[in-house]
Amino acid sequence: MDPRVENAMMTTGMKKAIDVKLNVQPIFVALYHEHVFEGPCRFGAGDELKKEYDLALDAMIYDRTKEAWATMFDPQNVNVLEPIIIYRDETFLTTDWMLEEMGKTSKETDVYLFATASRPYDLIVEFAQRIGKPICMMQDCCGSSIVIPACRARGVECYAFTDVEDANLTFSVLRVRKALSELKVLAVVRNNSNVSISAPDSFVSLEDVTMKFGARFRFINVHELMDYSHVNNDSTQNYTTPGRHDGMNITEEEMKEAEAMADEFIAKADECHMERDMVVNTFRIYRTIQKVMNAYECNAFTAPCPDVCATRRINEEKFTFCLTHTLNNENGIPSACEYDVPALFAAMLLQNVSRCPSYQGNTITAPKIGGIRQFVPRGALLNIESVQKADVELGDLENVCLTFHAVPTRFPKGFGTEMEPYSIRSFAHSGFGATVRYDFKRDIGQTITMARFDPTGTKLLVAKGTICGGVGYGDRNCSEGVFFQVENSSDFFQKQLNFGNHIPLVYGDWMKEMIRLGEVLGLEVITA
Amino acid sequence: MSRADIVKRQLEAISAEADVEMAAVRAALPALTKEELREHLRRFILYKFLLDPDCEEEDIRRLSQMSIEKLLAMSTRDLNTSDLGIGCGGTSSVDNKIILLFMALGRELEITMDPLRTPSLKTVPLLTEEVYTLLKEAGRVL
Numbered sequence: 001m002d003p004r005v006e007n008a009m010m011t012t013g014m015k016k017a018i019d020v021k022l023n024v025q026p027i028f029v030a031l032y033h034e035h036v037f038e039g040p041c042r043f044g045a046g047d048e049l050k051k052e053y054d055l056a057l058d059a060m061i062y063d064r065t066k067e068a069w070a071t072m073f074d075p076q077n078v079n080v081l082e083p084i085i086i087y088r089d090e091t092f093l094t095t096d097w098m099l100e101e102m103g104k105t106s107k108e109t110d111v112y113l114f115a116t117a118s119r120p121y122d123l124i125v126e127f128a129q130r131i132g133k134p135i136c137m138m139q140d141c142c143g144s145s146i147v148i149p150a151c152r153a154r155g156v157e158c159y160a161f162t163d164v165e166d167a168n169l170t171f172s173v174l175r176v177r178k179a180l181s182e183l184k185v186l187a188v189v190r191n192n193s194n195v196s197i198s199a200p201d202s203f204v205s206l207e208d209v210t211m212k213f214g215a216r217f218r219f220i221n222v223h224e225l226m227d228y229s230h231v232n233n234d235s236t237q238n239y240t241t242p243g244r245h246d247g248m249n250i251t252e253e254e255m256k257e258a259e260a261m262a263d264e265f266i267a268k269a270d271e272c273h274m275e276r277d278m279v280v281n282t283f284r285i286y287r288t289i290q291k292v293m294n295a296y297e298c299n300a301f302t303a304p305c306p307d308v309c310a311t312r313r314i315n316e317e318k319f320t321f322c323l324t325h326t327l328n329n330e331n332g333i334p335s336a337c338e339y340d341v342p343a344l345f346a347a348m349l350l351q352n353v354s355r356c357p358s359y360q361g362n363t364i365t366a367p368k369i370g371g372i373r374q375f376v377p378r379g380a381l382l383n384i385e386s387v388q389k390a391d392v393e394l395g396d397l398e399n400v401c402l403t404f405h406a407v408p409t410r411f412p413k414g415f416g417t418e419m420e421p422y423s424i425r426s427f428a429h430s431g432f433g434a435t436v437r438y439d440f441k442r443d444i445g446q447t448i449t450m451a452r453f454d455p456t457g458t459k460l461l462v463a464k465g466t467i468c469g470g471v472g473y474g475d476r477n478c479s480e481g482v483f484f485q486v487e488n489s490s491d492f493f494q495k496q497l498n499f500g501n502h503i504p505l506v507y508g509d510w511m512k513e514m515i516r517l518g519e520v521l522g523l524e525v526i527t528a
Numbered sequence: 529m530s531r532a533d534i535v536k537r538q539l540e541a542i543s544a545e546a547d548v549e550m551a552a553v554r555a556a557l558p559a560l561t562k563e564e565l566r567e568h569l570r571r572f573i574l575y576k577f578l579l580d581p582d583c584e585e586e587d588i589r590r591l592s593q594m595s596i597e598k599l600l601a602m603s604t605r606d607l608n609t610s611d612l613g614i615g616c617g618g619t620s621s622v623d624n625k626i627i628l629l630f631m632a633l634g635r636e637l638e639i640t641m642d643p644l645r646t647p648s649l650k651t652v653p654l655l656t657e658e659v660y661t662l663l664k665e666a667g668r669v670l
Contacts, residue, residue, distance in 0.1 A: 047631045048624070056627040056643035063647030 013294045017179035017352055018332040018415065022171050025109040026069045026083040027102050030058035031118030034089045041119070058087070058117045065115045072164045076355075077175045081105055086123075094123045102127050110178055111136060111171070114147070121146050128156040134174070136160060138167065173517040176352040180521070181214030183348060186293045187339065188303035190222045190311065196304030196339035201500035203341050204455050212457055213521070215345065218296040222308050226317060229288040231255045248295055250288045258283040265434070271423035274434055278426060282319045282434035289324050293333070300348060301328055304339035320433030325407040329357040332415055336360060337405055340502045342453035346460070347504040350451050353513045356414045360504035361405030361481060363450075363496065365489040368396060376402055383475040390471045390483065393441075397468055399489040403450075403503060404472065404481025408438035412507045425476050440470030440482035448484055449510040452499045453523075460518035461499045463492060463528040464511050492528045499526075539578070546575035550636040557663070558670050565663075566656040569633075573652065576629055586652040592622040592629075630655075639663060 032054035033042060047053050066083050073080060084105075086098050102112075112135040114124050121143060128135045128151045135151060136159040137144045144160035151158040161167035187193065195202045203209050206217055227240040228248045235247030250258070262283040266272045272279070289301060303321045308314055321337070328335030334351060336344035337360060347358040364375045373391050378384040382404065394400060406427055410419045420438065427433030450463040469483035482505075486492045496503065511527070518525035549572040556564055573588065574581050577595035585591055627646060634641040639662040649655045663669045 047628055050631070052631060052641075052643045053627055054643075056630065056646040057623060059644045060623045060627070060647045 011295060011297050013297060014299050014333070015182065015297070016299050016332045017176075017183060017334065017348055018355065020175060020179040020182055021079040022077055022175035022178055023079050023081055023108050023110045024073065024113050024171065025081045025105050025111070026066070026113045026115065028062045028065055028083060028085045029114065029116045029120035029123060030062060030085060030087050031116075031120060032058060032087060032089055034091075061115075061117045069113070069115075072167070073171060074168050077168070077172045081109065086120075088120055088123065092122070094126055098123065099127055099130060103131050106131055106133065109133060111174060113137070114143075116140070116143050119143070121150065125150045125154065125156075128158065129154055134158060136167070136170070139163075169513065169516060170520075172353070173513060173520050176349055176517055177520055179352055180345065180348060183213075183215035183300050183334070183345075184296070184298045185215065185217045185300040185302060185341070185344065186289070186296055186298035187217050187219050187341075188222050188225055188301075188308070189219045190304055190307040192307075193217075193219050196307050197310075198304070198306035199338045199340040199343075199501070201342070201455055202339060203453070203457050205457075206341065209341070209345075209457050213345070215300075218298050220292060220296070222303070222311070223313070225288065225292065226313050228292060229285050229317065229319075231284075248288075248291050250284065250291065254287050254291065255284065258287040261287070262434075266424065268419065268422075269424045270421045273423065273425045275431060278318060278432050279424065279434045281317070281432065282323045285317070285319045285321070286324045286327055289328075300334040300344060301325075302336045302339050302341060302344050305337060307339070314433075315428075318432035320427045320435070322406045322427055322433060322435045326409060326436045329359075329407070330409050330411050330415075332357075334358070335407075336504075337407060337502065340500070342455065342457075342500055343502040343504050345453050346451040349460075349514065349517055350449065350504055350506040350510065353517060354414075354449070354506040354508050354510050356506040356508065357409035357411050358504045358506045359403070359405075359408050359412070359482070360502045361403040361407070362478070362501055363401060363403045363503040365493045366394075366400045366402045366483065367489055368394075368398070368400070373400070381477065382471065382479045382481070383477075386471050386475055386479065390469055394469050394483060397485060399485050399487065399492075400468060400483055401465065401486055401489055401492060402471070402481050402483050403505060404478060405502070406435035406437075406472075406478050406480045408436050408440075408480055408482075410436060410438065412438075412443065414507075423473065425474075427477060429476055435476075435480065437473045437475075437480055438470075439473040440467055441473075442470075443467050443507070444469065446507055447509045448482075448505045448507055449514060450503045450505045451514055452496075452503045454499045458524060459498065459526055460514070460521070460523040461495060461503070461526050461528065462511060462514040462518060463495075463503070464509060465505075486528060488528075495526050495528045542575050542578055546572050547636075549575065550633075553637060557668050560663070560669050562656060562660050565660055566652060569656055569659065570652050572633070573629060576632070577625065588626055588629075588650060588652065588655065589622060592625040595625060596621050633659065637663070639666065 032051055036049045069080055114137045124147050134157040138161050148158050148160045159170050194206055224240040227238050232249040233251050235249045236243050236245050238247040238249055241247050259280050262280040325335040334344055334348035343360050350358045366373045366376050376387050378387050410422045411417050423437045425437050427435050444467055446467045448465050452461045465484035465486045468485050471481045472479035515525050549568045553568045574583055577591055630641055649658055
């Protein structure tokens with residue numbers, strides 16, 4: 001078959017956001033003087049005024065700079081391309097050859113990093129205007145304070161760094177911005193591909209989000225997805241796509257993988273309060289989603305649980321998406337409940353800045369008024385006895401908030417860190433829908449960083465808190481949660497009102513990084 | 529005689545010692561061995577950098593730094609002939625001394641040293657190899 005036809009169905013699988021690197025192209029622009037003379041911008045005597053002297057000096061500065069470039073940036077974030085050196089004499093000509101040579105790697109380059117010997121400022125400005133990519137420099141005397149304002153005045157995105165730490169911070173957030181632009185979300189749809197029934201505080205327009213951040217969406221109908229979760233080696237038997245041989249039904253072999261994953265999940269848990277077949281069932285949809293994500297080359301996931309819940313298919317299939325979200329997030333695949341795309345994007349930012357799996361949930365303030373912790377649900381959503389116990393444990397603490405959903409991570413301290421203890425309980429009282437239960441009380445005193453986009457995609461909430469309690473470890477349902485203190489819970493709440501319900505969080509203080517990231521994304525950053 | 533004049537005479541004397549080393553290299557051609565060249569170059573550098581001829585350091589950058597340190601230890605009043613570096617585009621004194629050293633070496637031995645190779649000639653043995661190769665390519669050593 002014609003390879004152009006064959007390639008139509010060729011996919012590259014999933015490319016995780018955390019594996020994305022920022023390609024930095026260093027360029028060194030050197031000046032030499034063709035003629036011997038001294039003047040107001042050239043100093044020295046004797047041999048110092050010769051061309052050979054300039055060339056040797058350029059070579060020595062370049063050599064040291066190249067050596068520094070190779071080691072000064074965090075290799076987790078940055079891929080430093082082979083440096084390019086451009087020579088120029090005192091004629092100060094900018095030729096097309098120079099510009100082409102400087103831009104020869106533009107296809108893979110994300111950021112240009114300039115260093116200079118002498119004064120090639122006009123050349124850098126002209127290049128920056130033409131290449132259309134960010135440029136940056138380490139602070140020097142005095143190119144950075146000449147080139148950067150000149151470029152900014154001409155609409156070029158550019159940065160200068162006071163030190164290596166500053167450079168690494170900026171590169172780390174530019175990397176996350178790049179990763180966000182390469183995000184491809186598998187979005188499960190029932191009725192409305194833009195917002196779900198339960199999360200209208202999601203982005204007003206996904207199209208706008210794609211235009212602004214580059215992130216893309218691949219939609220799949222929930223019934224088609226559900227039918228793929230039925231073990232069948234013959235995809236033509238899929239009810240929703242009858243006769244199609246290219247369906248993605250989970251095969252018997254893949255189902256065995258799902259069973260093995262379930263057994264490992266149970267074996268590693270401190271406690272398992274579910275029947276094995278119900279845990280296996282949860283892994284059935286997890287394995288199916290992985291298969292579809294790979295086929296669609298997706299690296300993020302969301303599904304509208306309430307919309308799907310209403311079809312009764314979740315009840316019929318006997319699984320929920322909770323564990324898929326937990327496992328995805330633990331694997332560096334941002335995954336959000338309830339088709340909440342702003343939460344998904346914020347989780348992605350947090351995960352990539354901190355390199356920790358994130359947790360998300362309904363977030364409320366819980367002030368103690370009249371001796372009672374207000375706004376904390378008591379009853380069907382959160383077990384009343386657990387809440388009462390938490391009330392006692394929290395005492396009179398002020399500025400307390402609660403985030404709760406049954407999607408905690410077992411690796412809150414970072415991807416690849418040691419797994420923390422957990423138990424397994426069903427989401428449903430009738431026993432289906434495996435969820436991880438994590439005791440947040442283990443981490444009292446731990447600083448957390450939270451974030452959320454607003455529905456217009458123009459603002460980013462970045463907040464900090466300290467864990468002060470937990471709830472729901474021994475319960476079912478959405479009741480798993482973490483209490484934390486913020487500086488001012490009333491202020492937090494008022495700010496939250498411009499953003500939305502689910503506020504993802506990660507462990508650690510990442511305020512500085514998240515604020516900088518919000519800025520490079522062109523967002524108005526609101527802190528709390 | 530002022531103290532500055534005394535220092536100046538001392539520096540001129542040391543410079544003359546450096547010239548002697550180069551004269552010895554030229555005189556030994558074409559039978560000059562690589563080992564002989566290395567010893568002459570080592571002493572040439574030490575004299576040029578005003579360092580003790582018994583110094584065993586072979587890293588040229590380090591030698592340049594030591595030279596600067598020694599110069600800075602002298603009173604600036606005494607150092608009218610100081611070659612502390614100045615330059616356009618961030619020349620450091622250490623770089624300046626190395627570049628001027630190599631240019632002087634090329635001139636003394638009438639060889640054309642490639643300025644772009646300057647950073648790679650980090651040690652006395654590497655410099656020896658480079659100079660010996662250039663002399664050989666010019667047919668001036670056997």
